[in-house]
Amino acid sequence: MELPDMRQVLSLVLLAQLWTLPLPTTAAEITDLTVSQTSTPSYLVLDGTIEAVKAATVSAQTSGRIVKLNFDVNDLVPAGASLLEITSKEQGAELAAAEASYARAKALDVEAQQTLTRYQALFPQGAISKGAMDQAIANAKSTQQAASAALAQVTKARENLKYTVVAAPYAGVMTERHVEQGETVTIGQPLLSGYATDKMRVVMQVPQQYRQALVEAGSVQVTLADGREFSVNNAQIFGFSDRQSHAYKVRLPLPDNTPALLPGSWVKARFVVSQRPQLHIPTSALYSVNELTGVYLKVDDRYVLQQIRIGENSHDQVEVLAGLQNGDVIASNAYQVLLQRSGK
Incomplete structure (x- = not known):
């Protein structure tokens, strides 16, 4: 067939x-x-992650026991809000003692300055000896410096008292709490961590063979998981590569106050590497x-x-x-x- x-x-x-x-x-x-x-144009597509431009851990600047915690993890914190409070009796007593010392030093300084003024009026008439005049001048300078030192101690004690109320440095979201209510803390101990929500950026690793292509491209297209796209023209390329991957770290600033940007989220970033x-x-x-x-x-x-x-x-x-x-x-x-x- x-x-x-x-x-x-x-x-x-x-x-x-x-x-x-x-x-x-x-x-x-x-x-x-x-x-x-x-x-x-032929594009190179890379993975990137969103991170906050401003992220910090607040540490204790004075010692004491935590008596109040006003916010918890994932709370939105206004700028300047009280995050937690530490016992302030010791700091208050130090402030009172410093103010008393300053009042005494100020009184002695006023008396020394008045004595110096009288001696300066009597010395040309010969009623005051040269030695007494020199002693009055030295005493006036000494009491003046002592008053300044006492005032510095008052300022230090007042600031130490303010440290018992830990305030938020900026508006943001609390991500971690390192202490609990009733715990005793010391100077330098981490208390709370958080990030500001107004400024975000994308961080990605660019292989070294594509670094020059990124410089020449000038613009990077960033696509979020929800489909939103941004064109970034001011990419910040690090001047050194990673020792292990030999890739260059690149930061891509995103527009300020962009809603629904979560640190740690994956994004796609692409830029032109050639023309075909x-x-x-x-x-x-x-x-x-x-x-x-x-x-x-x-x-x-x-x-x-x-x-x-x-x-x-x-x-x-x-x-x-x-x-x-x-x-x-x-x-x-x-x-x-x-x-x-x-x-x-």
Whole structure:
């Protein structure tokens, strides 16, 4: 038994596909399309994470026992709000003692300054000896310095008392609590951690072979998990690479006060690394049946079905990976070619 010719099989397949399509009453004229090559940017896509620009851990600046905790993890804290309170009896007593010492030193200084003023008036008349005058001058300077030192102690004690109420340095979210109510803390001990919500950035690692491409690109497209996109033009590239990965750390500042940005979230960042030639044709020029994808290539005065391999489809345009060359002429609408061949 003879095997059927492949051209006959292809014709039968085309006719079968044609009968499955809704046919119009009249066939439009076939228009030609010249395939032209365009230069398309090639992107490098990297993973990045969101981090807060301002993130800090508040530590104790005085010692004492925690008597009150006003916020917990995940709470939104206003700027300047009281985070926690530490016992202040000892600090208050130190402030009272420092103020008393300053009052005494101030009184002695006033007396010494008044004595010096009287001696300065009597000394030209010879009523005060040179030694008494020198002693009055030295005593006035000494009491003045003592008053200044006592005032410094008052300032120090007052600040130490303020440290018993730990305030938020900026508005943000509390991420960690290192102490519990009733716990005794010492100077320098971590208390609370948090970050500011108004300024965020994306951090990513760029392989060293693409560092110069990033510099030349000038712009990085950042895509969040929810689909939002940002164009960052002021990428901050570190001047040194990681010792293990040999990649460069890059920071991408995001617009201030952008809502719903969570530190630690994954994002996609892409930038142009090269330009490559591409062929694009409209999707209307495609003919697809089963595993076959092709176009009608114009050869002399007739159209020949040419199998092609396609890539991404975007905005009714499809990329041709193989099967066509720059300058080829194809039918812009494969459907009209089928109509003419069917005799309609």
